[in-house]
Structures are given as C-alpha cells and as structure tokens.
Amino acid sequence: MFPLEEPARPICSAKGCRADARWVLAWNNPKLHTPERRKTWLACDEHRESLGQFLAVRGFLKDTVAFDAWTAARQGSDAPDTSGSGPRSADDAGSTEIATPSGTDQA
Numbered sequence: 434m435f436p437l438e439e440p441a442r443p444i445c446s447a448k449g450c451r452a453d454a455r456w457v458l459a460w461n462n463p464k465l466h467t468p469e470r471r472k473t474w475l476a477c478d479e480h481r482e483s484l485g486q487f488l489a490v491r492g493f494l495k496d497t498v499a500f501d502a503w504t505a506a507r508q509g510s511d512a513p514d515t516s517g518s519g520p521r522s523a524d525d526a527g528s529t530e531i532a533t534p535s536g537t538d539q540a
C-alpha cells in the first residue's frame with residue numbers, strides 16, 4: 434500500500450506546495466528506522482529550509498542533497514524513499530511516522 438501515488442513529476446513535499454522538487458532531504462527516525470535507513474522528503478527552494486528545520490529540530494535530518502545530484506547518485510541502485518521489492522518491512526506498516534508539517538507559511 435503506497436501512501437502516495439508516484440507523481441509524474443517530483444514535487445515539493447510541503448503541504449499544499451506543488452512546486453518542482455529541487456532538494457532531497459534525507460532523514461531517519463531512530464525510533465522507527467534502522468540507522469542506515471533513509472526516508473526522503475522533496476523540497477522546493479522555498480521549503481528546503483522549513484522542511485529541513487522541521488527534521489533538524491527533531492534530530493532526524495541526515496542530509497540535504499540537490500535533487501539532481503541525489504537522483505544521479507541513486508540511478509540504478511535505489512529509488513528515493515521505499516522501493517517495493519522484498520517483504521514489506523515493519524516500519525512501513527501504518528503511518529506512525531511523522532507527517533509532513535502542515536503549512537506553516539503557505540500563503
């Protein structure tokens with residue numbers, strides 16, 4: 434069960450924002466994920482900081498990478514976010530992960 438349909442075009446993960454993704458925020462919630470696991474949020478230029486801050490204050494943020502660099506680095510190896518091969522791991526069950534922050538500054 435996928436929480437989101439794969440968008441035709443990668444867009445920012447900020448709520449309500451439909452801007453093109455320019456950045457990948459790689460994060461890990463140690464309560465839910467093994468240390469090498471990386472969850473990813475996409476961010477536009479405008480939301481890179483607010484989304485990054487949201488993760489950083491919780492100590493989740495591991496990396497902020499330009500989207501192009503991220504996809505280039507991941508080419509052929511690993512799609513961003515969870516890829517669907519293999520048994521569904523326990524931490525994919527349910528939606529207990531932190532949600533994308535509701536728009537703080539959407540105007």
Ligand SMILES: [Zn+2]
Binds near residue numbers: 446447450451477480
């Ligand atoms: Zn955005």
